[in-house]
Amino acid sequence: MAAEHSRPPDIVLQTVGPIAESLIDLGFMSTPLIAPAAGAATLYFALKGAWWSALFAGLVAAGAALGIYARFVAPWQLRVTRLDLGLSNPSLRVVFFSDLHLGKFKRGDWLQRVVEAVNAQSPDLVLIGGDFLGRTRGFQIAELLQPLRQLRARHGVYAVLGNHDYGLHGPDHSADLIQLLPQLNVRLLRNECASIGGRLWLVGVDELWMGYDDLPSAIAACRRCGAAERMLVFGHNPDLMLTLKQPPSTEAFFIFGHTHHGQIHIPLLPSLAVPIRSRFYRGLHRTRHGLVYVSSGCGEHHTLTRLNTWPEIVVFEV
Numbered sequence: 001m002a003a004e005h006s007r008p009p010d011i012v013l014q015t016v017g018p019i020a021e022s023l024i025d026l027g028f029m030s031t032p033l034i035a036p037a038a039g040a041a042t043l044y045f046a047l048k049g050a051w052w053s054a055l056f057a058g059l060v061a062a063g064a065a066l067g068i069y070a071r072f073v074a075p076w077q078l079r080v081t082r083l084d085l086g087l088s089n090p091s092l093r094v095v096f097f098s099d100l101h102l103g104k105f106k107r108g109d110w111l112q113r114v115v116e117a118v119n120a121q122s123p124d125l126v127l128i129g130g131d132f133l134g135r136t137r138g139f140q141i142a143e144l145l146q147p148l149r150q151l152r153a154r155h156g157v158y159a160v161l162g163n164h165d166y167g168l169h170g171p172d173h174s175a176d177l178i179q180l181l182p183q184l185n186v187r188l189l190r191n192e193c194a195s196i197g198g199r200l201w202l203v204g205v206d207e208l209w210m211g212y213d214d215l216p217s218a219i220a221a222c223r224r225c226g227a228a229e230r231m232l233v234f235g236h237n238p239d240l241m242l243t244l245k246q247p248p249s250t251e252a253f254f255i256f257g258h259t260h261h262g263q264i265h266i267p268l269l270p271s272l273a274v275p276i277r278s279r280f281y282r283g284l285h286r287t288r289h290g291l292v293y294v295s296s297g298c299g300e301h302h303t304l305t306r307l308n309t310w311p312e313i314v315v316f317e318v
Helices: 011-029 031-048 051-072 108-119 141-150 174-183 215-225 238-243
Strands: 079-082 093-097 125-128 157-159 186-188 192-196 200-204 230-234 251-256 283-287 290-294 312-317
Touching: 011 031, 011 051, 031 051, 093 108, 108 141, 108 312, 141 174, 157 200, 174 186, 192 215, 200 215, 215 230, 215 238, 238 251, 238 290
Parallel strands: 079 312, 093 125, 125 157, 157 186, 200 230, 230 251, 251 290
Antiparallel strands: 093 312, 192 200, 283 290
C-alpha cells in the first residue's frame, strides 16, 4: 500500500532546487579564479592605503577560499561518524552508508575508498541506504559497483533502493540493481525483516516516493522472524517515519539517507532543496518511536559542492 506521504516534493521544489544548486555550483567552480584575483586586489588596495577597499577585497578572497574548499576538498573528505546509542549490552557493530550517486561526479575508485573505510571498522553488519547510481551515461553500472563485492561483514551486507535508483529523477536502474546486487553479495530488503544473530530484527523498507514502502507491515513481519531483543530499521527517505503510527513493540533504532544533510548548509538558514517534509534531515533525533539518525551520504547528484556537510559512513553498536 502506498503511504500517505509517498508523494515527492512539489514541482517547484523539484525544479527550482536543482537549478539553484547548479547555479551555485557554477559560482563555486569559479572560485579558483576569484581567490587569487581578490587576494592581489587586497594587497594592492592595502599598499595604496585604501583600507575599506582592501577590507572588501579581503572578504571576497576569504569567501572564494571557502568556496574552493567546499567545491574541491570537502566532497572528498570521507568521515567516520560514530554514534553512541546508549544501549545496554550491544553485541553487533553496524556500518551504514548511503547515496553514492556513482557516475558523473564519483566513480568506482571513490566506492573503493568507501569500502576500505567500512572494512576498517570490522563490522558485523553493513547496511546501504539506497541511491547507488547517479548520472551514469557513458559508464558501465557493473563496473561502477564492483568494489561492493569486497565488503566484509560477519552477518552480511544488506541494502534498500532509493528514489534515484527507481528513476526519480533520472534513468530507472532498479531492474539492473535487483539483478546485480545479489551477484555482489548484497541482499536487497524490500519491506522485509531478517533475523541477525538471533538478537536483532533488521527491517529494510522500500522507496517512499514510488509508493513501494510499507513500514508498518515490515515491522509486523518481524514476529515471523523469531525472538529478538532489538529492532534496527533502515530505509532511504526519513519521511518514512511519518508513515509509522504506533511505536514498535521492542526497542528500535532507525537510520536513513537521502537528504545529504542539505549538502549546502548555511547555519541559521534552511538548507537548499532538502527533499523531505519531516524535520528529520540532519543528524540524530529522539522520537516516540525510537532514535532516528539521518546520514549525509557519500555522494552528490546535482552539484559536487558541500558546504558545512561532509560525506560519511556511520558506525554504531546495537
